[in-house]
Amino acid sequence: GEDVEQSLFLSVREGDSSVINCTYTDSSSTYLYWYKQEPGAGLQLLTYIFSNMDMKQDQRLTVLLNKKDKHLSLRIADTQTGDSAIYFCAESRNTDKLIFGTGTRLQVFP
Amino acid sequence: DADVTQTPRNRITKTGKRIMLECSQTKGHDRMYWYRQDPGLGLRLIYYSFDVKDINKGEISDGYSVSRQAQAKFSLSLESAIPNQTALYFCATSDTGTVAEQYFGPGTRLTVT
Numbered sequence: 001g002e003d004v005e006q007s008l009f010l011s012v013r014e015g016d017s018s019v020i021n022c023t024y025t026d027s028s029s030t031y032l033y034w035y036k037q038e039p040g041a042g043l044q045l046l047t048y049i050f051s052n053m054d055m056k057q058d059q060r061l062t063v064l065l066n067k068k069d070k071h072l073s074l075r076i077a078d079t080q081t082g083d084s085a086i087y088f089c090a091e092s093r094n095t096d097k098l099i100f101g102t103g104t105r106l107q108v109f110p
Numbered sequence: 111d112a113d114v115t116q117t118p119r120n121r122i123t124k125t126g127k128r129i130m131l132e133c134s135q136t137k138g139h140d141r142m143y144w145y146r147q148d149p150g151l152g153l154r155l156i157y158y159s160f161d162v163k164d165i166n167k168g169e170i171s172d173g174y175s176v177s178r179q180a181q182a183k184f185s186l187s188l189e190s191a192i193p194n195q196t197a198l199y200f201c202a203t204s205d206t207g208t209v210a211e212q213y214f215g216p217g218t219r220l221t222v223t
Contacts, residue, residue, distance in 0.1 A: 008150060031210060042114070042200055042214030043153070088152060092210050097168075100145075102152040 004091055004101035011107045018079045020104045022072040022089035029091040032065060033098065034074045037086040046074075046087075076106075084108045113137045114215035116201050122221045123191050131186045131218050133201030139213070140206060142184040144168075144176060147198040147217075156199075159184055191222040 004024045012018045024032070030051050035043040049056045049063045049072075056063045062075040072089055086105050090098040114135045123129050133142065140161045145153040145168075155168030157176040165176060173195060175187045188195055198219050202212040 004152075006152075033211075040216070042202070042216050043212075044214070045211045048211070097155065097158065098210065098212060100153040102150055 004089060004099050006087075006089060006101040006104045008102065009105050009107070011109065012079050014079060014081060014108050014110050016079055018074075018076040018083065018106055018108075020074045020076075020087050020089075020106065022074075022101050024070050024072065024089070024091050024099075024101075026091060026093065026099070027067075027070065028093050031092050032063075032072050033090040033092070034061075034063065034072075035088045035090060035100075037088065037103070039085070043088060079106075079108050081108050081110070112216070114201060114203055114213055116199075116215040116218050118218060119216065120219045122223065124223055125192055127191050129188045129191055129220070131199055131201075131220070133184045133186070133215055135182050135184075135201075135203045135213075135215075137203055137205075137213060138181070139203040140181065141204045142178065143202040143204075143212065144174075144184070144186045145200045145202065146170070146195075147200060153200065156186065188220075188222075191220075193222045196220060196222045 006022050033048040034046045036046045037043045060077045064073045086103045088103045089101045117132045143158040144156040154170050159178045177185050198217050200217050201215040204212045
């Protein structure tokens with residue numbers, strides 16, 4: 001199957017770290033992605049990781065990939081109110097078709 | 111100006127009506143996609159097109175049809191709308207290549223009563 005699963009909600013205090021988790025089932029995935037959807041807008045690519053990597057860091061964002069467990073996570077350091085959004089993980093194989101997860105709504109409170 | 115535009119942004123229609131959602135892009139990409147978003151279900155692919163002469167069904171194509179009028183235009187039609195097609199619809203584009211970043215439009219909120 002091609003299921004990609006995420007928890008639906010996460011609430012964190014401003015300044016703390018957020019960790020959003022994702023599990024997928026397709027072991028042949030070549031790239032895994034994190035997209036962000038702000039209220040009233042479409043999705044925007046935040047970051048991606050190639051399947052032969054286990055970590056990627058980009059400023060406040062850290063992506064960890066455990067290929068054995070088919071687990072992907074996105075850590076946001078020093079979370080700000082502007083990070084409040086829905087975060088989607090997605091996987092692709094050797095085509096441009098993406099399989100999206102259910103999305104995690106991140107709420108940041110002061 | 112936005113790279114991917116969708117019209118209309120909001121639409122309310124009645125059961126049984128035919129409706130068309132339009133998407134235009136200025137990114138010069140060959141690949142275009144239509145998704146629907148439902149709470150708790152994420153995004154599901156309806157149809158996609160890898161060039162003007164190519165149309166492919168996604169995971170939930172029943173009740174929908176598409177037309178790729180030009181490289182820049184990809185429209186989605188609901189031939190006879192039903193209430194469970196009430197959703198947020200997104201168009202997206204991507205270039206060819208391995209990373210497959212997709213660029214999304216702002217979405218069309220469709221309500222079928």
